Amino acid sequence: MEHKLSDRAMLVKPSATLAITAKAKAMKAQGIDVIGFGAGEPDFDTPRHIKDAAKAAIDAGFTKYTPTPGIPELRAAIAEKLGRENGVNVTPEQVIVTAGGKQALYNTILALVNPKDQVLIPEPYWVSYVEMVNLAGGKPVIVKTTGFRPTAQKILAKINNKTKLLILCTASNPTGMLLTRDDIEAIAAVCKEKGIYVISDEIYEKLIYEGEHCSMASLPGMQDLVITINGVSKAYSMTGWRIGYAAGPKDIISAASRIQDHSTSGANSIAQKAALAAITGPQDEVARMKHEFKIRRDLICERLNRMRGVSIKKPQGAFYVFPNVSKLFNQKIPDSNALAAALLEEAKVAVVPGAAFGADKYIRMSYALSVENIIKGMDRMDEWIKKSYRTL
Numbered sequence: 001m002e003h004k005l006s007d008r009a010m011l012v013k014p015s016a017t018l019a020i021t022a023k024a025k026a027m028k029a030q031g032i033d034v035i036g037f038g039a040g041e042p043d044f045d046t047p048r049h050i051k052d053a054a055k056a057a058i059d060a061g062f063t064k065y066t067p068t069p070g071i072p073e074l075r076a077a078i079a080e081k082l083g084r085e086n087g088v089n090v091t092p093e094q095v096i097v098t099a100g101g102k103q104a105l106y107n108t109i110l111a112l113v114n115p116k117d118q119v120l121i122p123e124p125y126w127v128s129y130v131e132m133v134n135l136a137g138g139k140p141v142i143v144k145t146t147g148f149r150p151t152a153q154k155i156l157a158k159i160n161n162k163t164k165l166l167i168l169c170t171a172s173n174p175t176g177m178l179l180t181r182d183d184i185e186a187i188a189a190v191c192k193e194k195g196i197y198v199i200s201d202e203i204y205e206k207l208i209y210e211g212e213h214c215s216m217a218s219l220p221g222m223q224d225l226v227i228t229i230n231g232v233s234k235a236y237s238m239t240g241w242r243i244g245y246a247a248g249p250k251d252i253i254s255a256a257s258r259i260q261d262h263s264t265s266g267a268n269s270i271a272q273k274a275a276l277a278a279i280t281g282p283q284d285e286v287a288r289m290k291h292e293f294k295i296r297r298d299l300i301c302e303r304l305n306r307m308r309g310v311s312i313k314k315p316q317g318a319f320y321v322f323p324n325v326s327k328l329f330n331q332k333i334p335d336s337n338a339l340a341a342a343l344l345e346e347a348k349v350a351v352v353p354g355a356a357f358g359a360d361k362y363i364r365m366s367y368a369l370s371v372e373n374i375i376k377g378m379d380r381m382d383e384w385i386k387k388s389y390r391t392l
Contacts, residue, residue, distance in 0.1 A: 012131050016356030017364075020340065024350035035377035036350040037365035040173060040320070042237040044292075046274075047285040050236060053277030057270045066266035069257045070097025070245070074276045078245050081279050086205075087218035088228055090247045096256050097275075099267045101203050101231035101244030103260070106132050108199055108227050108246050109165070111255035113138040117164035122150035124322065124357040126173045126201075138164070142358060147313070148175040148322070152186035159194050166191060168216065169201040171208055174357045174364040175322040176297075176315020181214040188219045198226045203244075206235035206286055208317040209294045217248070224249055234319075235286050236278040243267055243275040293319050296367040296374055303378040304365075308385050319368045322354070326361035328389060336360050347384035349377050 020038040027034045057063075069075065075092035082088040082095075098104040105128070113119060115137035121129050122143045130140045143150055143158050155166065168187070170179040179187075191198050198216055205213040217226035231244030246256060260266075297314070300321055304312045309327035325339055333339050336353035340363060343349045354362030367374060 008135060011134050015127055015131075017127055017352050020344075020350055020352050023344065027344075027348075032348060034344070034348045034350055035373050035380065036369065037367070037377060038350040038352050039368065040234075040366055041239045042234065042289060042319070042368045043370060044237040044285075044289050046237050046241070047278070047282075049281050050238065050274045050277045053281075054270050054274040057273035062269050062273060064269060066269045066272060068096075068261050068266050069253070070095065070267065071269070071272050071276075074272050074279075077276055077279045078247065082215075082228065082247055086202075086213075086215040086228070088215050088247065089223070091250075094250050094253050095245055095247045096253050096260065097267050097272060098231075098244045098246065098260065099264050100242040101201070101229055101233060102128060103264065104229045104231065104244040104246040104256075105129075105167075105199065105201065106135075107256035107259050107263075108229065108248075108252065109133060109136050109138070110259050111252055112165055112197055112227075114164070116162065118160070118162045119164060120155060120158055120166040120196075122155075122168065124148065124172075124174050124354065124359040124362070125167075126169060127356050129167050130358075148172065148177040149179060149183060150187065151183070152190045155187055156190045156194075159190070159196065163194070163196055165197045165199060167199045167201065169203075170213070171204040171315070171317025173204065173318055174320050174352070174354075174359075174362075175313075176318040176320045177313075178208060178211045178316040179214070180211065184214045184216050185219060188216050188222050191225060192221050196225070198222070199229060200226050201229045203229065203231055203234050204318040205230065207290055207293060207319060209290070209297065210316045213317075227252060232275045232278045235289075237289065238271075238274065238278065241268070241271040241274055243271050293367065296369075296371060297321070299371060300365065300367045300374055300378065303374075303382070307382050308389060310385070319366055321365050321367065322357075322359075322362050323365070324361050325354075325363050328385065336363055339363065342388075343381065343384065346388075347380045349380050349384075 024036040075095040113136040117138045119133045133140045227248035233239040312323040340353040352364040
């Protein structure tokens, strides 16, 4: 029987990153040795003191519902962290804790976007931004970038009387590119002049290898326009704990909380205590993981740049590379989807097609896996290219 699904459900596409990861895991479960560059997930264990805080919460019976916007001590710690590290001055009432950064983004988009409102999204973009805007009934408007960086001029050119919101991510998923303070100040000036809200996705702020992170909400006159999104998943290797947060104008955060009231209610109580330990506790493990990611980044970039038909710009942050593979396209493999399928089936290497991010000439590869597996995966990919493209 074919069911009559809603237009909303029919509009949304599956997540390409989750689909590739699921397929790679299914192959591994069948005993196939797949090297997975698909998942945006650190391979390190969650630091011990964070796990201990979660165990203590369980032992103390902290297993009941919490207030929808989060436990007071965690909201206070996030507000303090934003002021201390980011120069973003908010009160705890201007913070909402969510079931992962993804829910923080979705709640905020639902709180701001009306049907037919236009939302500017620089390309390449994280796969879920477009789908979230679609779910809210808004219209995604894609902004071309220069060297993967959106410019104030290109953003200004896309603004009209229907433009409501800009979504900005730095360091970027999928490219790892970092916006400079000058970039952010120029974009902020345009948004301030035109009265455009900005969602600033800063989930990779602690994984920057060259340059410095700049929070747009810290700039003069921007606190009423910027909603800062972050979480503990990437920096503290806490992806499965599902704790993110949004901070911004009180009425927007209150609206996001009302939406959360009727969707998920409060985030997991035990995970909130763990997140509190992550934000307020020792940060040495974050520094160690960042050091290891930098070694892996340098290794994968060096290997990819030696491959036939592959070129790459070294990213400054996050844990992704976004190589240009368009020279590998031919009649048999005409696009990034076909290339990703061939690499998985024939080389047993899982990558995400760039088409999912609005950039079909590229593939995304996460280097959040061991050096040993990076080398193994690079060897397989290099061998497959040499075998399949003898004339390159």
